[in-house]
Amino acid sequence: xxxxxxxxxxxxxxxxxxxxxxxxxxxxxxxxxxxxxxxxxxxxxxxxxxxxxxxxxxxxxxxxxxxxxxxxxxxxxxxxxxxxxxxxxxxxxxxxxxxxxxxxxxxxxxxxxxxxxxxxxxxxxxxxxxxxxxxxxxxxxxxxxxxxxxxxxxxxxxxxxxxxxxxxxxxxxxxxxxxxxxxxxxxxxxxxxxxxxxxxxxxxxxxxxxxxxxxxxxxxxxxxxxxxxxxxxxxxxxxxxxxxxxxxxxxxxxxxxxxxxxxxxxxxxxxxxxxxxxxxxxxxxxxxxxxxxxxxxxxxxxxxxxxxxxxxxxxxxxxxxxxxxxxxxxxxxxxxxxxxxxxxxxxxxxxxxxxxxxxxxxxxxxxxxxxxxxxxxxxxxxxxxx
Numbered sequence: 008x009x010x011x012x013x014x015x016x017x018x019x020x021x022x023x024x025x026x027x028x029x030x031x032x033x034x035x036x037x038x039x040x041x042x043x044x045x046x047x048x049x050x051x052x053x054x055x056x057x058x059x060x061x062x063x064x065x066x067x068x069x070x071x072x073x074x075x076x077x078x079x080x081x082x083x084x085x086x087x088x089x090x091x092x093x094x095x096x097x098x099x100x101x102x103x104x105x106x107x108x109x110x111x112x113x114x115x116x117x118x119x120x121x122x123x124x125x126x127x128x129x130x131x132x133x134x135x136x137x138x139x140x141x142x143x144x145x146x147x148x149x150x151x152x153x154x155x156x157x158x159x160x161x162x163x164x165x166x167x168x169x170x171x172x173x174x175x176x177x178x179x180x181x182x183x184x185x186x187x188x189x190x191x192x193x194x195x196x197x198x199x200x201x202x203x204x205x206x207x208x209x210x211x212x213x214x215x216x217x218x219x220x221x222x223x224x225x226x227x228x229x230x231x232x233x234x235x236x237x238x239x240x241x242x243x244x245x246x247x248x249x250x251x252x253x254x255x256x257x258x259x260x261x262x263x264x265x266x267x268x269x270x271x272x273x274x275x276x277x278x279x280x281x282x283x284x285x286x287x288x289x290x291x292x293x294x295x296x297x298x299x300x301x302x303x304x305x306x307x308x309x310x311x312x313x314x315x316x317x318x319x320x321x322x323x324x325x326x327x328x329x330x331x332x333x334x335x336x337x338x339x340x341x342x343x344x345x346x347x348x349x350x351x352x353x354x355x356x357x358x359x360x361x362x363x364x365x366x367x368x369x370x371x372x373x374x375x376x377x378x379x380x381x382x383x384x385x386x387x388x389x390x391x392x393x
Contacts, residue, residue: 029294029339030089031301032074033310034062035328041065041076042327043092046294046301046338049312053092055328058085064107064156065290065337066116068132072374075116075130077104084118084128086135089339090374096135100128106156106203107335108165110185117165117183119153127153127167129188139188153181155203155334157212159231164191166212166229168200180214180229192234196227202249202334204258205231206273213258213271215246226260226269228276238276242269248291248334250300252315259300259313261288268302270318280318284311290333295341303333342375344390353391358384 030052031044039062040055059078062085066075073095074087084104086096101120108117109132116130129139155168165183180200182192202215212229224246225239243262246269250259257279258271268288270280285304288311293300299321300313308331309324345360346353358368361383365371372383 029071029341031292031310031333031338032065032067032076032087033290033303033327033331033333033337034058034065034076035330036061036063036079036305036332037329039078040328041074041087042331044301044310044325044327046299049322049325051325051327056087056092056094058087058094059083059097063105063332063334064118065333065335066107066109067336067339068109068113069111069340069343070113071339071342073132075107075109075118077107077118079103079105079121084116084130098130098135098137100130100137101126101140103152104128105154105334106168108156108158109336110158111160111162115185117156117158117167119156119167121152121154121170123152125152125169127156127165127183141183141188141190151179154201155215157203157205158185159205159209160207161209164231166203166205168196168203168214170199170201180212182234194229194234194236196229196236197225200227201247202260204249204251206251206255207253208255211273213249213251213260215242215249215260217246218244218264224262224264226258226271240271240276240278242271242278243267243281245287247289248303250291250293250336252293253295253297257315259291259293259302261291261302263287263289263305268300268313282313282318282320284313284320285309285324290331290335290337292333292336292338294338301333301338303327303331303337305330305332342386342390344387346391348391350391354387357387357391361387 033042060080064077076085084098088095102122105121106119118128127141131138151169153167167181179196180194184191214227243265245264260269268282272279286306290303302311344357346356361371377383
């Protein structure tokens with residue numbers, strides 16, 4: 008039975024997006040809360056969730072049960088239980104935590120502490136305690152601080168974008184080996200780097216940088232095989248968050264000074280569209296089916312929704328809290344089940360794995376957001392049919 012539970016995490020594939028709506032968790036920097044948006048209805052559900060001071064970064068576990076929020080002003084990380092929409096734990100980390108990312112297996116969370124000298128805290132999700140800390144920065148730089156963080160799709164590496172807070176020199180991207188939690192490489196990019204995103208195949212990392220003297224920002228593209236920058240793409244001014252579509256074809260970059268989102272074609276590494284959104288967009292995330300992009304507009308106190316098929320804003324902006332930033336992958340992933348779609352034993356494998364993991368199907372249905380076991384069974388059958 009243990010092997011079946013293990014398969015739920017490691018041998019699963021994505022269930023259809025229609026199985027259950029994914030919530031978007033929006034950190035409101037000015038009101039110290041998190042707003043929850045149902046992406047199926049594009050409405051805010053429930054009351055804002057109180058967290059620590061100046062919440063910035065967001066990371067969601069693969070099983071959708073927990074949301075990790077960095078509190079920049081409290082030097083802590085809040086853990087939100089998605090079943091109850093309440094904070095279940097508060098974890099002390101390093102100074103001024105900014106970005107946060109969860110490993111694909113859900114076992115660890117990496118937190119970029121935007122302090123000098125910069126560090127990355129490693130949280131064990133089973134105990135919600137810090138189990139390690141890694142120093143960040145280029146050897147020649149005194150004052151590099153980590154901001155953005157993303158984990159490679161295979162979970163082997165963490166990419167951390169750093170900026171210069173004190174001194175002179177060049178910041179860049181630090182690469183952490185997750186097996187040892189040691190920096191294995193440092194890639195010089197620019198003096199300041201904020202958002203960072205990785206393609207689904209792990210071959211490229213996209214890093215956002217602030218405006219140049221000409222008022223333009225760039226996105227640097229890193230070849231992860233050689234750990235070198237291969238090109239720089241001009242985007243809107245003040246580039247902040249970045250997100251890659253599930254098929255790896257496009258990167259969406261929020262530009263806070265131009266009030267736009269740039270769309271990068273990853274095949275040509277050129278901007279294919281520029282989309283006007285709300286005031287000072289900062290965070291950006293893509294739904295697991297790749298159909299929509301959600302953008303947190305810091306100055307407008309809203310979230311804009313982009314249709315990826317047309318690259319246009321759809322519907323009205325969604326009002327949230329004060330100064331929404333939502334830095335990171337703030338949308339819940341699609342549900343996952345064990346077994347291979349189309350295989351004769353898929354349904355049995357999924358049911359057994361869920362029963363083992365949650366202590367029964369009734370508990371599994373409740374934890375995964377279904378009103379009853381029948382709804383969960385129907386979702387599994389849809390998934391297993393392939």
